[in-house]
Every structure is written in C-alpha cells, then in structure tokens.
Amino acid sequence: xxxxxxxxxxxxxxxxxxxxxxxxxxxxxxxxxxxxxxxxxxxxxxxxxxxxxxxxxxxxxxxxxxxxxxxxxxxxxxxxxxxxxxxxxxxxxxxxxxxxxxxxxxxxxxxxxxxxxxxxxxxxxxxxxxxxxxxxxxxxxxxxxxxxxxxxxxxxxxxxxxxxxxxxxxxxxxxxxxxxxxxxxxxxxxxxxxxxxxxxxxxxxxxxxxxxxxxxxxxxxxxxxxxxxxxxxxxxxxxxxxxxxxxxxxxxxxxxxxxxxxxxxxxxxxxxxxxxxxxxxxxxxxxxxxxxxxxxxxxxxxxxxxxxxxxxxxxxxxxxxxxxxxxxxxxxxxxxxxxxxxxxxxxxxxxxxxxxxxxxxxxxxxxxxxxxxxxxxxxxxxxxxxxxxxxxxxxxxxxxxxxxxxxxxxxxxxxxxxxxxxxxxxxxxxxxxxxxxxxxxxxxxxxxxxxxxxxxxxxxxxxxxxxxxxxxxxxxxxxxxxxxxxxxxxxxxxxxxxxxxxxxxxxxxxxxxxxxxxxxxxxxxxxxxxxxxxxxxxxxxxxxxxxxxxxxxxxxxxxxxxxxxxxxxxxxxxxxxxxxxxxxxxxxxxxxxxxxxxxx
Ligand SMILES: Nc1ncnc2c1ncn2[C@@H]1O[C@H](COP(=O)(O)OP(=O)(O)OP(=O)(O)O)[C@@H](O)[C@H]1O
Ligand SMILES: [Mg+2]
Numbered sequence: 188x189x190x191x192x193x194x195x196x197x198x199x200x201x202x203x204x205x206x207x208x209x210x211x212x213x214x215x216x217x218x219x220x221x222x223x224x225x226x227x228x229x230x231x232x233x234x235x236x237x238x239x240x241x242x243x244x245x246x247x248x249x250x251x252x253x254x255x256x257x258x259x260x261x262x263x264x265x266x267x268x269x270x271x272x273x274x275x276x277x278x279x280x281x282x283x284x285x286x287x288x289x290x291x292x293x294x295x296x297x298x299x300x301x302x303x304x305x306x307x308x309x310x311x312x313x314x315x316x317x318x319x320x321x322x323x324x325x326x327x328x329x330x331x332x333x334x335x336x337x338x339x340x341x342x343x344x345x346x347x348x349x350x351x352x353x354x355x356x357x358x359x360x361x362x363x364x365x366x367x368x369x370x371x372x373x374x375x376x377x378x379x380x381x382x383x384x385x386x387x388x389x390x391x392x393x394x395x396x397x398x399x400x401x402x403x404x405x406x407x408x409x410x411x412x413x414x415x416x417x418x419x420x421x422x423x424x425x426x427x428x429x430x431x432x433x434x435x436x437x438x439x440x441x442x443x444x445x446x447x448x449x450x451x452x453x454x455x456x457x458x459x460x461x462x463x464x465x466x467x468x469x470x471x472x473x474x475x476x477x478x479x480x481x482x483x484x485x486x487x488x489x490x491x492x493x494x495x496x497x498x499x500x501x502x503x504x505x506x507x508x509x510x511x512x513x514x515x516x517x518x519x520x521x522x523x524x525x526x527x528x529x530x531x532x533x534x535x536x537x538x539x540x541x542x543x544x545x546x547x548x549x550x551x552x553x554x555x556x557x558x559x560x561x562x563x564x565x566x567x568x569x570x571x572x573x574x575x576x577x578x579x580x581x582x583x584x585x586x587x588x589x590x591x592x593x594x595x596x597x598x599x600x601x602x603x604x605x606x607x608x609x610x611x612x613x614x615x616x617x618x619x620x621x622x623x624x625x626x627x628x629x630x631x632x633x634x635x636x637x638x639x640x641x642x643x644x645x646x647x648x649x650x651x652x653x654x655x656x657x658x659x660x661x662x663x664x665x666x667x668x669x670x671x672x673x674x675x676x677x678x679x680x681x682x683x684x685x686x687x688x689x690x691x692x693x694x695x696x697x698x699x700x701x702x703x704x705x706x707x708x709x710x711x712x713x714x715x716x717x718x719x720x721x722x723x724x725x726x727x728x729x730x731x732x733x734x735x736x737x738x739x740x741x742x743x744x745x746x747x748x749x750x751x752x753x754x755x756x757x758x759x760x761x762x763x764x765x766x767x768x769x770x771x772x773x774x775x776x777x778x779x780x781x782x783x784x785x786x787x
Contacts, residue, residue: 201502204509208290209329212282219278220337222271227342229268230483231349234476236260242472275334283330290322293512300516303581304541312395317511320387321504328501336494339487346480346487353477354469361456361481365488368448372492375441380496382434389427396423449485456481517541518583521599527592529607529688529719531555531578536588538570538577547573549742555719555735557592557688560712562730563723564763565739571723572613574739575691578721579608609687611695613723615674619663622651625677629685641683644710646703647676671698679707683715690720701728708732727764736760 209216240257243249298314350358400407400416407416456478463469469477531554538548548570555561563571577584578596586597596604617625626641627633638658642648650673654660660667662677669677675695682690690711696704705728711718712732724730731750738746738753738760746758753760 201506201509202498204505205325205329205498205501208286208325209282209333211289212285215278215282216333219275219282219334222275222278223334223338224341225271226268226275227338227345229264229271230342231345233261233264234479236264237479238470238472238476240472241475242470245471279330279334283326286329287322287326290325290508291318294318294322294508297512297514301514302516302518302583303576304517305514307540308542312391312398314511316391317504317507321508324497324500324504325508328497328505332494332497332501335490336498339490339494343484343487346483350477350480353473353480354463357456357460357463357469357477360459361452361477362484363455364448364451365484368445368485368488369491371441371445371448372489373495375437376492376496379434379437379441380500382430382437386427386430386434389423389430393420393423393427396420445489452481452485453478518580518601520601521595521597523594523598524600524603525594527594527599527603527607528557530557530559530592531561531689531719531721532590532593533574533578534588534590536574536577536584538573538582538584540573540582547742548577551742551744553735553737553744553747555721557719558717559719559735560733561721562733562736563721563739564725564727564730564736564760566741567725569739570742571739572693575610575693575721575723579610579691580604606685607688608691609682609685609689610691611675611678611682611693613693613695615671615678615695617662617669617674617677619661619666621656621659621661621666622654622677623658625662626680626684628681633684638680638684641680642676644683644707644714645676645679646707646710647673647680672700672703675699676707688717688719690715690718691723692720693723694725696729697725701726704729727760727767 236257240249240254243253294317347358347362350362396419400420407413460469460474460477464471464474533554534552536548536551537546539546551570551574553561563574565571573582576582578589578591580596580601583597587595589596591599591604591607618628623635623638624631626638635658639648642651642658651658651660654667662669675698679692679695682692696707699707704726708729711720722730722733727750730736734749736747736750736753737744738758740759746753746756746760748756754764755761
C-alpha cells in the first residue's frame with residue numbers, strides 16, 4: 188500500500204512533465220484544438236436542423252424545397268466536420284509522434300552516455316521495454332488522451348447547457364444514470380488497467396524466454412535439452428493466454444453494462460419526454476433533438492475513464508523514463524584537456540566493482556613507458572580485464588591511482604582518454620555490417636588502401652579477399668559467419684584503425700594459432716614502433732617478448748619482470764611456462780605420430 192501512495196505522489200509531477208512535453212508543440216496543438224471545437228459546434232448544430240425539419244413536418248408546414256434545404260445543410264455540416272476532423276487528427280497525432288521521436292532520441296542519446304556499470308546492473312530487456320511500451324504510453328497520454336479530455340469537457344458542457352435551455356426538468360431526469368456510467372468507467376478502468384499490465388508482463392516474459400532460447404540454441408541442442416525448454420516455454424505461453432482471457436472476461440462484462448446504463452437514460456427520456464410531447468410541453472422535434480443530445484453525452488462519460496487511465500499509464504511511464512533520463516553518467520569528464528604522453532603509471536590501485544562486496548584489485552602498481560609493451564598473465568578471474576578497463580575509465584578507478592603521461596586520469600577529459608586507446612575486448616563483438624565498415628568503425632572515411640594495410644598487419648587481408656564480396660562482405664546474420672580467429676583479427680584491425688597511442692589486447696589472439704600470432708605481434712612491433720601496448724594472454728608465447736610482464740593472482744601483481752627474470756625467479760610464471768612447454772611437446776609428438784601412420 189505504501190508503494191501505491193508513493194506512486195500517486197509521483198504521478199502528479201510526472202503529469203506536469205507530460206504537459207511540459209505537450210507545451211513544446213503548443214502551436215500545432217492549439218490549431219488542432221480550434222479545429223476540434225469547430226467539429227464539436229457543427230455536431231451540436233445538427234440536432235437543431237433535425238428539430239426544425241421534424242417540427243415543420245409535424246405541423247404540416249414542410250415544403251419540398253425547405254426539406255431539400257435542410258438535407259443540404261446537414262450534408263454541408265458533415266462535410267465541414269469531416270474536413271476539420273481530419274485537420275485536428277493530423278495536427279494532434281502529428282505532434283504526438285514528434286514528441287515520441289524526441290523522447291526516443293533523448294533516451295538513446297542518454298543511454299549512450301551511461302557507463303558499463305549501468306549496463307551491469309540493468310537488464311537490456313528492461314531498457315527495450317522502456318523504449319517501446321513506455322514511450323508508446325506517453326505518446327497516447329499526451330496525444331489522444333489530452334485531446335479526448337478537452338473534447339469530452341467541451342462537448343459535455345455545451346450539450347448540457349443546450350439541454351437545460353431546452354428543458355431543465357427533462358435534462359435532470361434523463362441524466363440520472365450518467366454519473367453511474369462515469370463512476371463505473373473509473374472503477375473498471377483501474378481493474379482493466381491492472382489486468383492489462385499483467386498481460387503485458389506475461390507477454391514480455393514470454394518474449395524474453397523466446398529470445399534467450401533462440402540465442403542459446405546451440406547450447407540447448409548440444410545438451411539435448413529441447414524438451415524441457417519446450418515445456419518451460421509452453422508454461423509461459425499458457426500464462427500469457429490466461430492473462431489475456433482474464434482481460435477479455437472483464438471487457439465482456441463491462442461493455443454490455445455500460446450499454447445497459449446508457450439505455451436506461453434513453454428509457455427515462457422516452458417515458459418522461461414522451462409524456463411531455465403528448466401534453467404538448469415540448470414539440471416532437473425538440474424531443475428528437477433532445478434524444479440526440481443525450482446520445483452525445485454517453486461518449487464523454489465513457490471517455491473520462493479512458494482518459495484518466497491513459498494519463499495514469501502515461502504518467503507512470505514518463506516517471507520511469509525520467510528516472511533513466513536523470514541517471515547521471517557515473518563516469519564524467521575531468522577538467523584537463525592537454526595531450527598526455529602515452530605512458531601509463533598505476534600506483535597502489537585497489538578496486539571493488541560498484542554495488543559489490545568483493546575487492547577485485549589490491550595494491551596494484553606498475554609503470555609502462557611510452558612505446559613499451561606490458562604483458563599480463565594470470566589465472567582466470569585474477570583481475571586482468573578489470574585492470575585494463577580501469578586504465579580506460581570504463582569503470583572509475585579511485586583518484587590518484589591511474590596516471591597517463593603523469594596526469595591523473597580522473598582529471599582528464601573522457602574523450603581524450605578514450606581516443607588514446609585502441610581496445611580489443613576479450614569477447615569479440617562485430618556489428619552486422621560489412622567487414623570494411625567494421626574495421627572503419629570509428630572513422631568511416633578511412634581509405635580502402637589503409638584498411639587493406641591494417642588487415643595485412645593482422646594477417647587477414649588474404650582471407651577477406653577470398654570472401655564473396657571481399658571487404659564488402661556482410662558479417663553476421665545476413666552474411667558470412669567468421670571463425671573465432673577471424674573475428675579476433677578483424678577486431679584488432681578495428682582497434683588499429685583509430686591510430687591509437689596505446690593498444691590493449693585482452694586475450695585477443697587466443698583463437699589464432701601460435702605461428703600466425705607470432706607473425707602478427709612481430710608486425711605490430713615493426714610497423715607501429717611508437718605504439719605502447721598492453722597484452723593480456725593465457726599463453727606465455729604471446730607475451731614472452733614484452734618489455735615487462737606482470738603476473739596476477741587474486742587481484743595482486745605477484746611477480747613481475749622480463750621473461751628471463753621471471754624464469755629465474757622460479758615462481759608461478761616459471762611453472763606456467765614449463766607446463767605450457769610440455770603441452771606443446773606433447774602436441775608435436777601427437778602430430779608427428781599421426782604423420783608416421785600411427786606406428787606405435
Ligand atoms: N562488471 C563486473 N561487476 C562485478 N564484478 C565483476 C565484473 N567484472 C568482473 N568481475 C569480477 O572481478 C573479478 C576479476 O574479473 P576479471 O574479468 O578482471 O578477471 P580476468 O583476470 O580478466 O579473468 P579471465 O582470464 O577469465 O578473463 C572476478 O571475480 C569477477 O567475478
Ligand atoms: Mg578477462
């Protein structure tokens with residue numbers, strides 16, 4: 188219950204936010220409203236015309252030309268109504284789509300500024316739901332709901348005034364059931380809304396499940412788990428159907444009820460009004476006009492519930508969106524804008540991921556001169572990826588721990604830091620576009636020769652040329668499927684394309700064979716000799732040639748030095764090296780054994 192009250196309070200300020208969005212388009216909206224008023228006035232005149240026609244018929248004064256005139260008048264009124272109805276819909280719906288577009292753009296722009304930490308803690312599915320459902324709800328609230336509210340108030344007020352002017356007693360009598368309709372609408376509206384939300388929730392669980400199963404289809408098949416997945420899915424589908432039926436049931440009950448109430452109004456009119464006609468208190472024409480006015484009142488009564496509902500939903504959605512839009516990017520610019528030397532220094536760095544308890548890095552210190560190479564090895568989960576992501580400020584290190592060219596990175600502009608780095612993350616991600624566009628991701632204007640040169644450095648130029656469309660071959664769903672090693676090499680070329688000062692390879696050669704790897708590393712060293720690089724690897728051969736090697740374990744640097752020094756040290760590194768040597772020998776033996784025809 189407490190949550191409910193909290194939401195009510197938020198609703199009002201969110202409603203103000205909705206209105207503010209609408210006011211940005213006040214010109215179009217007010218034009219739309221003027222057109223709407225014109226439509227309403229025309230609608231109010233029509234019964235008057237009928238009243239005249241019927242009265243003249245009843246009194247026997249009707250002539251053919253008079254009736255023709257009235258027929259034409261009614262036609263003209265409907266024509267004008269049609270034109271202005273189009274006009275207000277065009278204006279209002281147009282503005283609401285413009286509000287929709289602005290909101291989408293704002294949301295997208297803002298989401299781009301948020302840090303990886305935000306995405307660690309937020310489900311992408313939720314963000315997608317905001318981008319679709321919430322924005323739709325806001326659009327409906329500011330567009331149709333606002334206009335309907337205005338229409339309902341204007342139309343019902345003027346109708347009631349006309350009715351009272353015609354006959355106040357009859358007005359009071361026949362309007363008795365109407366407040367009940369409005370009340371029912373409000374009550375049922377809430378219930379319908381709640382059921383509608385359950386339907387949406389069930390549906391989003393269902394889609395989420397489908398998405399997950401389809402993306403993980405390889406794993407499911409490999410484990411032969413199709414059947415249990417299927418059962419799970421059909422449970423969700425069943426739930427979705429059940430929620431939909433619950434909603435349909437209440438609709439089915441509710442609509443005839445409203446219809447019945449509206450008919451009660453008509454019945455009262457028929458009884459009381461009929462008697463008045465017989466007594467001659469009102470004319471037949473007045474009776475007919477009165478009944479059409481009464482009919483016009485049912486819609487505003489029903490609209491009230493609908494509008495309140497749309498507004499509530501819109502306000503709740505606006506509130507959710509506003510919460511994202513006001514999430515400050517937790518990683519922000521520092522004041523300094525100078526060009527730092529690409530030398531890295533880390534002093535006593537401790538780090539715990541925000542929102543977690545376990546300390547991931549402890550007292551990490553090292554320095555790397557410009558043009559130098561740092562190799563990092565260590566057990567899985569020892570903090571290697573965390574360390575390099577801190578250097579780029581993808582997460583925020585504590586102040587006074589990470590320095591680029593002697594400057595604390597917390598005081599530097601983010602764009603400056605990021606432009607210095609070329610990063611190849613551990614999990615290769617290529618976009619569904621051509622290979623050329625993937626490499627030229629950061630700068631679309633890179634000439635083709637340059638792309639080819641970069642591809643040659645990472646030893647993939649020849650393979651790309653063999654694809655059906657060469658560099659223009661699409662990657663992913665609509666194109667080729669690259670092998671793990673091919674993806675990694677394209678990703679390295681993409682990192683090189685930004686002409687980085689510091690290249691960071693996080694296990695980025697793990698799927699490439701040792702020989703190719705050695706060739707690539709050699710070429711990197713020769714072609715881009717000024718490049719400072721940080722290379723994370725599990726294979727010692729990858730980092731063997733580095734100027735400085737740091738061995739990590741459980742968040743600490745436990746050993747460091749050159750390859751030779753570390754071997755002499757006879758610690759973790761030396762053990763790892765010997766083990767990998769043995770593995771390699773064993774593999775060679777296997778291979779030669781096979782070649783000799785398996786004589787043993
Ligand atoms: N985004 C995150 N939020 C919270 N904890 C994280 C996050 N990323 C990593 N961790 C934790 O930090 C620790 C270090 O992870 P990290 O990815 O840095 O290890 P790693 O040395 O790169 O391992 P690997 O060799 O397997 O890539 C792990 O215990 C991991 O669970
Ligand atoms: Mg890692």
